[in-house]
Amino acid sequence: MRRDIFQAIADPTRRAIIALIAVQAMTPNAIAEHFDTTRQAISKHLKVLTECELVKQEHQGREIYYQLEIDKMKEIDKWLEQFRKIWESRFQQLDQLLSIIKKGK
Amino acid sequence: MRRDIFQAIADPTRRAIIALIAVQAMTPNAIAEHFDTTRQAISKHLKVLTECELVKQEHQGREIYYQLEIDKMKEIDKWLEQFRKIWESRFQQLDQLLSIIKKGK
DNA sequence: TATATTTGCAACCAGTTAGTTGCGATACTT
DNA sequence: AAGTATCGCAACTAACTGGTTGCAAATATA
Numbered sequence: 001m002r003r004d005i006f007q008a009i010a011d012p013t014r015r016a017i018i019a020l021i022a023v024q025a026m027t028p029n030a031i032a033e034h035f036d037t038t039r040q041a042i043s044k045h046l047k048v049l050t051e052c053e054l055v056k057q058e059h060q061g062r063e064i065y066y067q068l069e070i071d072k073m074k075e076i077d078k079w080l081e082q083f084r085k086i087w088e089s090r091f092q093q094l095d096q097l098l099s100i101i102k103k104g105k
Numbered sequence: 106m107r108r109d110i111f112q113a114i115a116d117p118t119r120r121a122i123i124a125l126i127a128v129q130a131m132t133p134n135a136i137a138e139h140f141d142t143t144r145q146a147i148s149k150h151l152k153v154l155t156e157c158e159l160v161k162q163e164h165q166g167r168e169i170y171y172q173l174e175i176d177k178m179k180e181i182d183k184w185l186e187q188f189r190k191i192w193e194s195r196f197q198q199l200d201q202l203l204s205i206i207k208k209g210k
Numbered sequence: 211t212a213t214a215t216t217t218g219c220a221a222c223c224a225g226t227t228a229g230t231t232g233c234g235a236t237a238c239t240t
Numbered sequence: 241a242a243g244t245a246t247c248g249c250a251a252c253t254a255a256c257t258g259g260t261t262g263c264a265a266a267t268a269t270a
Binding site for chain 3: 013039040045061
Binding site: 004006007009010012015018022065070071073074076077079080082083084086087 | 109111112114117120124126127175176178179180182184185187188189191192195
């Protein structure tokens, strides 16, 4: 099964999980308590997140702490870069236009 | 049907379409020429992109030019903000650690 | 007016997804 | 050793997705 980070963040529950464990690592049960669904459903989401390496496990006895791989999030940031360039250049153009208008006055 | 921007960018073809029309507005036919699929498939992707307001149409005779709503992309950037804070603070911590080690020498 | 081009919409299909239930493995606790 | 808690895996289901084909509407051209 193909997994990529964009597919991983497409699901709102998964985005919520990411935001949760970004603060601190948590076990599946602890995560599931924050949602209105079964532990197994959360477990499945964690599997998807693990497959695309957005999350890593840390075994501690019978508990497994899931932690966000924050570096992986930078991939989205990297993809956004091309568009950031565009909206910044448009802002600059607007800025220049405004200063031209100002000078004209 | 619920549409949100994260679901829209989950599909690689849609991401490619977005990158294409970010440069300049294009008609469905012109876009479809860049892909190895039918015009109708592209049309469906454009519909999804339109539904979540990532794209706007500009009618010109019988042709419809699709243009990227670059501002909508900022929503992704906004969502990333919370994580950017985390990775920047971790980088700072690493930076401080390195300078402490340096001083110790 | 007849014809061709551009496009969107509806119906359909195969594959995927998110969710549930049931079960077995592992690790603590008494 | 027996019981309990944490967890992943497999099977199943309903809903959704991306894709195709066919068709109708609107605009341009002969």
